[in-house]
Each structure stands twice: as C-alpha cells, then as structure tokens.
Amino acid sequence: MAAQISPARRAVRWAILAGLTLFVSYTAAKALYSPWLVDDFPEDLAIKVELLPLVFPLHMITGGLALVLVPAAIAARRFPRWHRPLGRIAAADVAVAGLTAFPVALIEPVTTGSALGFSAQGTVWLLLLALGIANIRRGRPRAHRAAMLLMAATTSGAVFFRIYLALYAMIGGYRHYHLFYAADAWTAWSLPLLAMAIWLKRTGASPFDHR
Numbered sequence: 001m002a003a004q005i006s007p008a009r010r011a012v013r014w015a016i017l018a019g020l021t022l023f024v025s026y027t028a029a030k031a032l033y034s035p036w037l038v039d040d041f042p043e044d045l046a047i048k049v050e051l052l053p054l055v056f057p058l059h060m061i062t063g064g065l066a067l068v069l070v071p072a073a074i075a076a077r078r079f080p081r082w083h084r085p086l087g088r089i090a091a092a093d094v095a096v097a098g099l100t101a102f103p104v105a106l107i108e109p110v111t112t113g114s115a116l117g118f119s120a121q122g123t124v125w126l127l128l129l130a131l132g133i134a135n136i137r138r139g140r141p142r143a144h145r146a147a148m149l150l151m152a153a154t155t156s157g158a159v160f161f162r163i164y165l166a167l168y169a170m171i172g173g174y175r176h177y178h179l180f181y182a183a184d185a186w187t188a189w190s191l192p193l194l195a196m197a198i199w200l201k202r203t204g205a206s207p208f209d210h211r
C-alpha cells in the first residue's frame with residue numbers, strides 16, 4: 001500500500017515547491033534580461049562585458065535558459081515525446097552556457113578563488129552532461145537519470161550563488177566581500193551537488209550504474 005502523506009505535510013511540500021519555482025523563475029528572467037542591464041553592472045563585471053561583448057551576454061542568456069530548460073526536461077521525463085526534444089535543446093544550451101563560462105570566469109577575474117570555483121563548476125557541469133548523454137546512448141536510463149539529477153544540482157548553484165550574495169549584503173555588509181565572493185563561487189554549487197550525491201546513494205542510484 002502506498003504511504004499516506006498528511007495534508008499538512010503535503011501543504012508544506014507544495015509551499016516549498018512554489019517558493020523554489022518562483023525564485024528560480026525570477027533568477028532566470030533576470031539573467032535573460034541582464035544583457036540589457038550591463039550599464040548598471042558593478043565595475044568588476046562591467047569590465048568583462050567590455051572585453052567579452054558577445055561571449056558574456058551569450059553566457060547570461062543561455063545560463064538563464066538553462067534554469068528553465070533543465071527542470072522542464074526532468075519534469076517531462078515520463079513523456080518521451082516531450083522529454084527528447086526538450087532534453088536535446090537543454091543539452092545544447094548547457095553546452096554553450098558551460099563553455100562560455102570559462103572565458104567569463106578567467107578573463108579579468110573578480111578574484112582568483114572565484115575564477116577557479118566557477119571554472120570547476122563549469123567543468124563538473126559539462127562532464128555530467130557528457131556522462132548523461134553517453135549513458136542514454138548506451139541504453140542505461142537509470143545511470144542517465146542519476147547523471148542528469150547531479151547536473152541539475154550543479155545548475156542550481158547559479159541560484160544559490162545569488163541567494164548567498166543577497167544574504168551577505170543584508171547580514172555581512174561589505175567587509176571581506178571578495179573572500180566571501182570566492183567562497184560563494186565554490187559552495188553555491190558543491191553543496192547541492194553533494195546533497196544530491198548523498199540522496200542518490202541512499203536510493204541506490206549511480207551515474208556509473210552499468211545495468
């Protein structure tokens with residue numbers, strides 16, 4: 001018999017899901033609009049726009065789209081007619097957002113620590129994407145699912161990065177800002193990735209499952 005969930009727990013679940021959906025949609029919409037807001041960028045980022053006038057806006061737009069396309073492809077997993085085209089578009093988009101992240105991170109870095117953190121995130125993102133594609137091409141749907149959930153967790157780093165920055169501005173002020181920025185560039189994606197890896201292990205799933 002299926003486990004019963006109390007109405008109160010169900011309401012809490014829906015509230016959390018609605019809050020997350022709202023925040024992710026807001027971040028995605030803001031990212032898509034960012035190429036038209038570059039005049040308001042802080043100096044650290046404005047210089048990158050000047051040096052990478054095509055690559056940086058391309059990263060912002062494909063990054064914003066990734067926040068919509070990756071969850072959409074996962075949500076449509078039980079409907080192959082939708083999942084396949086959405087998955088292909090999301091994969092192409094993540095490839096562009098991931099590849100453009102490297103020059104954006106490494107040219108005139110805000111700090112060396114943040115440039116390395118973003119580069120590590122981009123590398124993990126693209127490796128998980130490649131692993132997910134290789135798994136499904138070899139007919140391993142379980143391993144494909146696990147790789148894509150890990151990739152989605154890495155994607156969520158873009159949202160957590162901004163949440164932590166906003167919290168720091170509210171609570172921490174401006175002291176040690178660069179140190180915080182560098183720590184954020186590492187923890188924003190590695191914590192959700194770790195949480196997802198732990199959850200997958202507990203449920204017996206692995207991106208290296210060869211069955």
Ligand code: HEM
Pocket residue numbers: 027028030031032034045059060062063064065066067097098101104105106109110114118119121122125154155157158
């Ligand atoms: C997951 C891999 C990603 C990496 C490695 C990455 C990397 C970067 C880097 C290095 C910067 C410049 C900031 C700096 O150098 O300090 C940047 C800026 C930006 N990224 Fe990404 N990014 C990723 C994903 C995303 C996603 C999913 C979005 C969607 C929101 C996004 C949207 C933006 C936007 C709008 C900016 C402009 C500045 C800002 O609003 O903070 N990126 N990204």
